[in-house]
Amino acid sequence: MSLPENYSIRRMVSSDYDRGVLTTLEALTVVGTISKYQFQALVNKWESLELNNGKFMYNPTVIVDGDDTVVATGMILIEEKLIHQCGLVGHIEDIAVRKDQQGKQLGKILINHLTQIGKDAGCYKIILDCDPKNVGFYEKCGYKNNGLEMEIRQ
Amino acid sequence: MSLPENYSIRRMVSSDYDRGVLTTLEALTVVGTISKYQFQALVNKWESLELNNGKFMYNPTVIVDGDDTVVATGMILIEEKLIHQCGLVGHIEDIAVRKDQQGKQLGKILINHLTQIGKDAGCYKIILDCDPKNVGFYEKCGYKNNGLEMEIRQ
Numbered sequence: 001m002s003l004p005e006n007y008s009i010r011r012m013v014s015s016d017y018d019r020g021v022l023t024t025l026e027a028l029t030v031v032g033t034i035s036k037y038q039f040q041a042l043v044n045k046w047e048s049l050e051l052n053n054g055k056f057m058y059n060p061t062v063i064v065d066g067d068d069t070v071v072a073t074g075m076i077l078i079e080e081k082l083i084h085q086c087g088l089v090g091h092i093e094d095i096a097v098r099k100d101q102q103g104k105q106l107g108k109i110l111i112n113h114l115t116q117i118g119k120d121a122g123c124y125k126i127i128l129d130c131d132p133k134n135v136g137f138y139e140k141c142g143y144k145n146n147g148l149e150m151e152i153r154q
Numbered sequence: 155m156s157l158p159e160n161y162s163i164r165r166m167v168s169s170d171y172d173r174g175v176l177t178t179l180e181a182l183t184v185v186g187t188i189s190k191y192q193f194q195a196l197v198n199k200w201e202s203l204e205l206n207n208g209k210f211m212y213n214p215t216v217i218v219d220g221d222d223t224v225v226a227t228g229m230i231l232i233e234e235k236l237i238h239q240c241g242l243v244g245h246i247e248d249i250a251v252r253k254d255q256q257g258k259q260l261g262k263i264l265i266n267h268l269t270q271i272g273k274d275a276g277c278y279k280i281i282l283d284c285d286p287k288n289v290g291f292y293e294k295c296g297y298k299n300n301g302l303e304m305e306i307r308q
Contacts, residue, residue, distance in 0.1 A: 025237055032239035041206070042240060049203070052195075077233055083179055083248055085186035086196060091245065094237055119308050127305045129281065135302060143304035148289060149298035151281045154273050 001112075004104055009113050011075065013042040016062055021070040024062075028096035051078060051088065055121040061114060063106055065078030072106040073095040076114040078121050088116030092127035111141045155266075158258055160220030163267050165228065168194040175224040178216075182250035205232060205242065209275040215268060217260055224288055225253040226260045230268040230276050243270030244280035265295045 003009060012021065017039045021054035025031045046058035055078070063072035074095040081087050092114050097106050118126040130138055157163060166175065171193045171285050179185045209232070217226040228249040235241050245300035251260050272280040283303040284292055 010255070022236070029237050030239075031237055034236065036241055038240055039236070042227070042234060042236065044196055045206070045234070052199070075235075079231055079247070080196060080199070082176070082188065082193070082196065082250060083183050083185055085184075085194055086188060089247075093233070093243075094235060095237075098204070115306060123308070124305045125305050127283065127303055129283070129301045129303055131301050138304045141306075143306045145302050146305040147283045147285050147303040147305050148299050149283055149301040150289070150292045151279050152269060152295075152297045153279045153298040154277070 001103055003063070003106075003109060003110060004065075007063060007071075007106075009061065009063045009109065011056075011061035012043060012046075012062050014043050016043075016070055019062075019064060019068055019070045021073055024070045024073050024098050025094065025096050027098055028094060029092035036048060042153070051080060052086075053122060058112065059117045061117070063110060063111065065101070071101045072110050074110045074114050076118050078118065078123060084124050088118075088121060089124045090114075090121070090123040092118075092126060095128075097135060107137065108141060111138070115141065155259055155263060157217065157263060158219075159258075161217060161225075161260075163215065163217045165210075166197060166200075166214035166216050168197050170222070171199075172222055172226045173218060173222055175216060175218075175227055178224045178227050178252050179248065179250050181252055182248060185265065205234060205275060206240075207276060213268065213271045215264065215271070217264060219255070225255045226264050228264045228268050230272050230280070232272065232277060233295050240275045242272075242275060244268075244275070244277040246272075246280060246282035249282075260292065262295060269295065 007144045039122040063071045067070045077091045079089045100106045203211040213230045216224045219225045229247045231245045233243045
């Protein structure tokens with residue numbers, strides 16, 4: 001399983017605003033209006049936050065195609081806990097792949113890449129929440145069901 | 155619904171190491187050996203991390219009884235996202251109540267308190283993962299099921 005020719009996967013950077021990362025995120029949910037300044041401030045903040053082992057706390061990631069457009073994106077946020085001897089847990093969040101890019105295994109490549117970032121940082125577990133219809137996809141990525149997600153909105 | 159007389163709920167502080175917070179966490183899972191220095195370093199780090207709106211990113215919380223012992227603890231970690239117009243999502247984690255303190259509604263008071271911290275910080279949603287057998291408890295706290303938790307361990 002590898003990226004199509006001329007595609008690359010890497011950490012999100014400030015200039016990805018102009019590569020359409022917000023349009024890609026719209027494949028997932030409502031994004032709303034975010035100025036270039038707001039985007040860059042958040043990306044810079046994510047870049048500044050380190051775990052005690054020097055790895056990044058926030059790991060926003062993009063797949064870019066041969067036209068230098070962001071076609072997929074995802075995040076692994078790494079939490080520093082007390083349990084498991086000050087252990088680390090990775091939270092995979094906000095996976096989005098452009099609809100016209102389906103069938104290229106970009107989602108699976110992205111999940112495997114984010115999972116590896118979490119493992120390299122030393123996470124004892126990595127978790128994510130998903131719709132029941134996507135369980136098969138995540139099982140192919142090595143994940144197992146371990147409970148239910150509960151939510152409250154305001 | 156209120157705390158028993160002489161009980162209080164507040165943010166975790168460095169000196170909670172000596173109030174038995176780690177023993178309380180053992181009601182949840184493996185904690186292992188954590189030195190006072192390691193504990194204080196993590197609590198201080200949690201204290202130092204702020205959201206863009208000045209609220210805390212990590213909100214470790216304890217309930218202390220009339221003997222000044224930590225009898226319950228829980229966390230809400232607040233994530234800064236791009237989606238929902240640079241929206242915030244709260245992650246409730248690591249809820250533990252000492253077994254000899256059951257029946258006093260401490261779990262419910264703790265969840266409501268953490269939920270309020272998330273709402274006050276401006277989270278558009280607050281999520282948590284739980285065992286299917288605990289769904290009824292979280293429904294009483296206002297939460298609804300919204301999907302499945304998937305995990306991978308190393």
